[in-house]
Amino acid sequence: MTTTLLPHRPTRTALPAVGPAWYGAVMGTAILTTLTQTLVPGLWVAQVLLVLSWLLLVGLTAGFAAHTRRHPGTLAASVRVGALPLWGMVSMGMLAVGSATAAVLPAWAPALAGVAVGLDAALWVLGTALGLATAVGFATLLVRSDAGAPTTVWGLAVVPPMVSATVGAGLVPHLAPTLQVTMLLVTAACFVLSLTLGAVIFAVAYHHHWRVAGLAVAASTTAWIPLGVVGQSTAAAQAMAGSAGPLLPAGPAGLLQDLANDYGVLMLGLGVPLAAWAVAMTVRGFRRRMPFVPGWWSLTFPIGTLALGAHLLGVGSGMTGFLVAGTVLVLVLAGTWTLCAVASVRAVLRSRVAGAR
Template sequence: MHTIHNSRIISRPLSQLQHPREVIRQFTPNWFAATMGTGVLALALAQLPVRIPGLHAVAEGLWLFNIALFVLFSVLYTARWVMFFDEARRIFGHSTVSMFFGTIPMGLATIINGLLVFGVPRWGQGVVSLAEILWWLDVAMSLACGVLIPYMMFTRQEHSIDQMTAVWLLPVVAAEVAAASGGLLAPHLADAHGQLVMLTTSYVLWAFSLPVAVSILTILLLRMALHKLPHENMAASSWLALGPIGTGALGMLVLGADAPPIFAANGMPGIGEVAAGIGLIAGITLWGFGLWWMLMAVLITLRYLRDGIPFNLGWWGFTFPLGVFSLTTLKLASTLNLSFFSLFGTLLVALLAIMWMIVSKRTVQGAWRGELFVSPCIAGLKK
């Protein structure tokens, strides 16, 4: 009887919450990591060099589903600020949850990229104007995250080297993701000057992000050498380091490919050719750096698996970094026409799809029971 009773409790929606309103009260930006992982899988499936019947339709369906997720999460998080303002603003003082503000513009970037991959073929060039508006919004949010969250770290939050994890990367990497999106969007603009403005802005965004991210990675290496691996609750964070490296490589490849025609159209043909060469070499070099981090992340994850890894929303950290590294690998395959990158990229996308299905299933189960709706920055407060 006790088992049956427990199964009924578990099957009831939001059984772990005292009231359905707690979904809003406990909602945090961590959820937007799901839109990053879902969006990057849709984009990666669409870029696969193999032609599988129905695969593009699946990718497009995932992208549309991701839009619905992003809108839902935006409504819930906005509602939290309206209904529980005093509790919501505590996030700025929290040393971990505040980092996840960066997931909001990065999730939006996957939707913008999807407008070009799926929206243009389906609805025509008219969606480019929408993508441009959303991109500038994404840029504004990325710049804000990249400056304000580190400022909060320096002035309001408590941090220590032994407690540091790769989540420090999340607010600063958003600008880099916006840079890669700008590289994809710039050739679709009709005006040559507008293309140059977007291309230049994207280079600035890339430089705004990558050196800071590499600085954090340097500290992270020291932290892990001195204090070993973080708590198993942060197991997925070992993959986050792959994000800025993969995105940085992808950004250089995409911006470099854009540079010759855009600079030439604005009377600077020589600069475009130089930028293309630098972009390719930088992309290959950063890809090699990313390969080291990926292999290290695999070994670290295997080490964690021996003792078990508790599920939390941080598991979405397994998906987006792997996704951008997959996209970079496939971009190198199409640029260099080397079968190794094509085969390896296809393998990475297959691994990404498997990981996405595992994490999605666990997320749906946890959300249904209500156990994932926990805001650490108000933990311990009376309801």
């Protein structure tokens, strides 16, 4: 790790208590788990990451529950308009861990394949319900109240339904025939909802940061959040087309796959300048020694969705360039995950030492 990425004496800031703000660690770890298994099936690293994903999910959930009992009013404060988008990370954390479990556990322990699908389905139901509530609830609050200056963090509230679309499409082959069409319709609705709300919210946020007030140094890594919709919607389109294909005649199935391919090429193309801006903001943040906050984990999940989207687009279209891009992005994700994990451990240990004095 170089000093340009993690300064010797970074500015320190108080860490938030255990809660939704930390679920970016769950999301980043889980998507790295899935991508590791996808690119290198059976690698022990994916198994270790899966266990870590579950430990983070269960540990943060139990810790937040205990914290709310000790500090009445914490839960109410977490669902106010300014903090509500963070619950989107809780939803996406559940969905990502479920997907990672379905990807890794059957290869690790074939006898538990049914358990893996059951866990994936259970977390999909919980994550989707929470994600829809967060997306619709936040959109309603934006209309009815003043949420302050627009920010890319708002997007955390509307990305979860897109993750639900991707993960739900993966569950279709495991469902009874009578439920497969229903699930595809639900995933399509989630796709449209997330894309519509995301387009509006991110357009407003980009306008604010590019024309009104620049992104704060401390929030530099949040520039990656909009890329989550770019990559995740590309992955969702491929997943839905792949699951719907066997249920359709050859002609419509081929047309649907072509539409998914064209959509993915368009979205990833639009994502290039957005990724360039995110890189510029991140470099600026580290150069100016931005303090560590859980928001650093924004450097993981969005990059992971771009990797997943590029990989699935490469598989669906046969264009090897996207497969290569997906592999490169996974390597980038491995680096940013390591950076965030090390920085998180250091920050937590320092906070505990300071609190003990």
